Amino acid sequence: MPQATVAVSMLRALLAYLDAQGLDPAPLAQAAGLDREALAHPERAVDAAHYERLMQAGIAALHNPLLGLEFGMAAQPDRWGTLGFLLRHCATLGEVLAYQARFAHLVNAVGEGRFVAHDDHVALEWHSAGSRMPALVEEAFGAWVRFARWASARDESPTRVEFSHRAQGDPALYESFFACPVVFSAPACRLCFDPALLEVGLRTPDAALAAHLSDRVAARARAADARDVQARLMDWLKETIGHATPDLARASVALDLGERALQKRLQAGGTTFSRCVAAARHELALTYLRDSGLSVGDISHRLGFSEQSAFQRAFRRLQGQTPLAWRRQR
Template structure:
């Protein structure tokens, strides 16, 4: 599962919704660690903790534990940026689910909706990326149902909804919206429906535009995948350097990739394995040099250099001065 991130378009939509509830959205944004510069780029993604904090702040300010469900019930396609425009121009709900399964992580990776076909029904199953916050899965389920109804122009409903958490409010409110039985404290979170709904036509199909938007979203997905590999490789290097030799084969195995695939992903992202090792050593060097308990020799050893002189030359290349001179300045 990708790292837990959320598109800025989702944060902007949630802030706008909270604004309709007469809340101070500027104060809520600041409390969630957001600023105008971040919010100015709707297609970018940020750490999911901002979204969780914003949702929790809204729940507290409104004294409303059903905020997630209600926010989902008010979903519009522009909430999901380019992906939302792609979904609205699909031909059927089945096509929507196919794209959603492939690209939803670009918009909201706090959890993953997996499309599963059973003998007598199909289901969207929610798998959390870490947070167990009920409002997040309720928002996702509410948004999926709301979009299906909006895009098809039909008041279609699931056959069963299951949540692994307890009801956050009156269970009758859940059943009134989903228009089907809703079970709480279930083994998993699932939204079940009749397979016939996969063939339901949408109101605004446009095959040519959908193909164009699909190419754009696919390009974003590839770029996001390359960034994810780079982030995971850096984390592995930061843990490995000094303990064992950071070799390409070991790194690829740790990341669950082939060596050639890892090299290609890094190349696409404009870097190489050797450069990543060098950057990680540079960052670790600065971190260790701030610890006055470590000698220059200790730092050199922790970075995996066989000789201190090799570390000295590398540091001069990085910072334009010796490690000792840098330490005295910092």
């Protein structure tokens, strides 16, 4: 499952919604650890903890535990950035759901929607790598249903909705929006609907534009995947360097990728395995140099260099000065 992130467009949409409810968004953003720079780029991915804290702050300020559901009920396509424009120009709801399953992690990787076909219905199930506050699940379900109704210009509804948590408010409010039975404290969270809905057409289909937007979103997905792999590789390298030789074969096993697949992911991110090794060693070198109790020779040995001179050359190549010169400036 992708790392738990959300797009800044989601945060901006929630702040705008809270503003419309009469709240000052500035202190709410501050409480969530968000500054102006963090919110500047709509399609940038940030740690989902910011989104969860913002939702918690909004619930507390409004004294409304149903904020997540109500925010989902007000969803518009621009909340999802480029993906939202792609979805609105699909031909059918089935095409929308296929793109959602493929690309939703670019916008909201707090949880993952998986489709399960049964004899008499299709279920969209929510999966997350850990416990998530009910408001986040309710926002996702509310937004999925709201978008389907808006995009198809039809007041369609699921046949059944299940949440694994308890009702956050009057159950009648849930049933009023979803227009179907809603079950709480269920084994899983899922939206169940008639398979015929997959064939329902949308009101603004545009095959050429959808194909163009699909290519753009796919490119973003590849870049995001490459960044995720590179981040995981850097973590592994920093744990491994000094204890074992950080070669491609060991890295591939640790990241559960084939060697060629790992090389391709790194290439997509504009780097190589050897560059990542050099970058990890350099980051560790800067950390070790801040410790005055370690000599340059000690650091060279910890980083796995065969000779101190090799470490000094590598450091100077990246930093533009020798390790001792850098240490003296600290």
